[in-house]
Amino acid sequence: MSHLEKDTFGAKLGMWLFLFTEILLFGGVFILYSVYLTRYPKEFGLGGKQLDLVYGATNTVVLLTSSLFAAMSVTAIKRGAKTATLTLLGGTIGCALIFLFIKYLEWSAKFHHGIYPNSPKLIAGPPGESIFFGLYYLATGLHGIHVIIGSVLMAWTAVMVQREVLHAGDNVTLENVTLYWHLVDLVWIFIFPLYYLIL
Amino acid sequence: MTNESAEHILSYGKLVTVWVTLLVLTAATIMVTRVELGVWKVWAALAIASIKSGLVIAFFMHMKYEPRLFRIILFVALFTLAGFIGGTFFDVLYR
Numbered sequence: 319m320s321h322l323e324k325d326t327f328g329a330k331l332g333m334w335l336f337l338f339t340e341i342l343l344f345g346g347v348f349i350l351y352s353v354y355l356t357r358y359p360k361e362f363g364l365g366g367k368q369l370d371l372v373y374g375a376t377n378t379v380v381l382l383t384s385s386l387f388a389a390m391s392v393t394a395i396k397r398g399a400k401t402a403t404l405t406l407l408g409g410t411i412g413c414a415l416i417f418l419f420i421k422y423l424e425w426s427a428k429f430h431h432g433i434y435p436n437s438p439k440l441i442a443g444p445p446g447e448s449i450f451f452g453l454y455y456l457a458t459g460l461h462g463i464h465v466i467i468g469s470v471l472m473a474w475t476a477v478m479v480q481r482e483v484l485h486a487g488d489n490v491t492l493e494n495v496t497l498y499w500h501l502v503d504l505v506w507i508f509i510f511p512l513y514y515l516i517l
Numbered sequence: 518m519t520n521e522s523a524e525h526i527l528s529y530g531k532l533v534t535v536w537v538t539l540l541v542l543t544a545a546t547i548m549v550t551r552v553e554l555g556v557w558k559v560w561a562a563l564a565i566a567s568i569k570s571g572l573v574i575a576f577f578m579h580m581k582y583e584p585r586l587f588r589i590i591l592f593v594a595l596f597t598l599a600g601f602i603g604g605t606f607f608d609v610l611y612r
Contacts, residue, residue, distance in 0.1 A: 327584070330587075331587070338590065338593075338594035341598060346601075349601060349602055349605050352606075353606075379543065382539050382540060382543065385577055386535075389576070389577040390529055393527055396526045507566050508566050512562075515562050516550055
């Protein structure tokens with residue numbers, strides 16, 4: 319199999335190029351947000367005050383911790399520590415599930431108050447308010463889909479680590495999946511202050 | 518050359534230090550935005566978010582230890598995004 323040697327450099331470069339398209343995708347959502355913030359500062363202020371800072375801050379800590387576990391799993395696999403790699407990947411997925419559960423609680427509370435896309439309450443209210451919550455659901459929803467995809471990829475890599483397809487000598491797949499996971503964290507690092515803090 | 522950078526392994530201790538710094542910065546951004554600073558709190562929050570992103574990219578994402586080409590394309594992507602933001606706001610603010 320020596321002629322099938324993996325091109326680690328190329329694999330990582332390809333992953334980074336993909337991540338740049340993701341940065342531009344979320345960048346577009348942030349541009350929309352900031353343009354409408356300058357147009358409807360009052361409604362955005364009122365909307366932002368309805369978001370729960372405790373949910374937002376808790377999820378920030380949960381996601382940062384998951385990112386730590388993901389980064390540590392790369393160290394573990396390169397040192398040949400299979401059990402530690404699997405435990406750390408489990409920790410990452412666990413944090414992702416906690417994040418999604420908190421997001422579920424947060425969205426349920428909003429739905430309960432009649433705040434969801436196209437809800438009668440938002441339609442009756444000022445346009446700035448429905449734009450704010452529309453962008454809130456767009457940004458956190460798109461981010462949430464990335465969390466789900468990231469968790470599935472993480473579980474898939476864990477299976478490959480378990481089967482020793484990935485090991486100390488060949489682990490670029492794990493590295494690339496953790497890169498994707500850190501991007502999910504990066505996006506949240508900006509969603510959190512923009513939606514929960516500055517308004 | 519590429520082997521050397523691919524084999525660079527970050528210690529658990531260093532990763533935990535980065536994580537603690539990120540948590541401290543998160544606490545700082547919450548505190549700074551609780552104070553009524555007007556438009557400055559937006560800039561303060563964005564500045565802290567950028568520092569946090571820098572730490573995640575440099576250490577968790579291993580960018581500090583990758584070949585220079587990776588950093589060049591990262592800056593191309595960020596400049597492209599900055600261009601979109603700048604162009605949009607030039608239109609929004611001075612139309």
